[in-house]
Amino acid sequence: MSEAPELEAAIGAVVRRIFPGSTGVAAFRRLSGGASQETWAFESVGGDGERTPLILRRAPGGTRQAETAVGMETEAELMRLAGEAGAPEPVVHHVLAPEDGAGRGFITSFVEGETLGRRIVREPRFARAREVLAAQCGRAMAAIHAIDSTRLPTLRVATARGRLEELYARYKATGRPKPVFSLAFEALRARLPSEPATPRLVHADFRNGNIIVGEEGLRAVLDWEIAHLGDPIEDLGWICVSSWRFGGEGPVGGFGTREQLVEAYEAAGGQRVEPERLLFWELLGVVSWGVSCASMVLGFRGGIDPSSERAMIARRSSETEIDILNLLAPAC
Numbered sequence: 001m002s003e004a005p006e007l008e009a010a011i012g013a014v015v016r017r018i019f020p021g022s023t024g025v026a027a028f029r030r031l032s033g034g035a036s037q038e039t040w041a042f043e044s045v046g047g048d049g050e051r052t053p054l055i056l057r058r059a060p061g062g063t064r065q066a067e068t069a070v071g072m073e074t075e076a077e078l079m080r081l082a083g084e085a086g087a088p089e090p091v092v093h094h095v096l097a098p099e100d101g102a103g104r105g106f107i108t109s110f111v112e113g114e115t116l117g118r119r120i121v122r123e124p125r126f127a128r129a130r131e132v133l134a135a136q137c138g139r140a141m142a143a144i145h146a147i148d149s150t151r152l153p154t155l156r157v158a159t160a161r162g163r164l165e166e167l168y169a170r171y172k173a174t175g176r177p178k179p180v181f182s183l184a185f186e187a188l189r190a191r192l193p194s195e196p197a198t199p200r201l202v203h204a205d206f207r208n209g210n211i212i213v214g215e216e217g218l219r220a221v222l223d224w225e226i227a228h229l230g231d232p233i234e235d236l237g238w239i240c241v242s243s244w245r246f247g248g249e250g251p252v253g254g255f256g257t258r259e260q261l262v263e264a265y266e267a268a269g270g271q272r273v274e275p276e277r278l279l280f281w282e283l284l285g286v287v288s289w290g291v292s293c294a295s296m297v298l299g300f301r302g303g304i305d306p307s308s309e310r311a312m313i314a315r316r317s318s319e320t321e322i323d324i325l326n327l328l329a330p331a332c
Contacts, residue, residue: 010102053110062103069225076106086143111220113212121248134256136218138264145232158230180321199229207244208253237281242323290320
């Protein structure tokens with residue numbers, strides 16, 4: 001990439017400043033993961049030749065940010081607070097400042113492990129991890145939700161009703177009525193839960209594919225860009241969405257059961273999880289992903305993104321229709 005040499009030089013200067021004894025960086029390269037933010041891997045080179053692997057998470061192009069994103073600086077602070085609370089997180093070494101000349105982003109430690117959901121749920125080397133992952137995720141969520149809200153940076157508050165109406169507006173904007181989606185919205189309105197007395201920190205994208213896993217289990221929770229204040233059960237529902245199972249067994253990420261997740265969450269200090277509230281958030285998660293898939297075709301048709309990938313993803317909305325019917329079938 002044309003920007004790589006300039007970015008590498010800027011990050012090299014930062015690393016020499018924040019790591020005493022560092023002579024610069026090596027093996028600087030863009031990673032393929034990360035749909036909405038840039039991820040770069042590199043090594044800090046010590047005076048004795050020793051190399052320390054690091055990660056740069058950066059806004060696209062250095063400055064662009066989606067309207068729903070919390071911002072790179074906030075994301076780094078949330079990771080730091082979650083780590084202090086007991087959730088597994090990479091160590092944040094430095095948050096980029098304007099004078100660094102590298103755009104908006106932050107540098108973290110490198111955490112070895114797997115992030116591809118399909119490998120996590122299928123490869124034999126993660127067999128032991130799959131036995132404990134659901135419980136580990138439950139405990140990590142409990143730690144995140146217990147963070148004192150007075151210590152948090154400014155975040156938007158997202159209520160269940162607000163999330164539902166935002167989602168319905170996005171659905172209508174697709175211009176493609178889907179009877180199963182309409183049924184789901186009726187069910188969601190009928191099951192709308194009461195708002196928690198105190199909104200808690202919600203990661204909002206805690207799922208298989210946004211975690212780092214080793215053979216012993218959970219090593220890190222990633223991608224905090226859409227975190228907000230709201231109902232903590234949203235996180236438990238989201239990780240149960242079928243699309244994040246990648247063909248694996250078990251409703252939680254393709255590797256565990258709802259019982260494992262909930263029991264560990266409650267035992268670690270999380271609030272009592274009511275089955276109806278969990279069902280609401282799982283159903284809303286399925287519909288949210290379905291609407292996102294259906295919306296992909298708008299960019300394709302409008303010429304904003306003419307790649308066939310967008311049109312192909314749009315077809316996956318039909319998979320979520322099956323998931324919706326499966327979730328609603330027991331109540332019929």
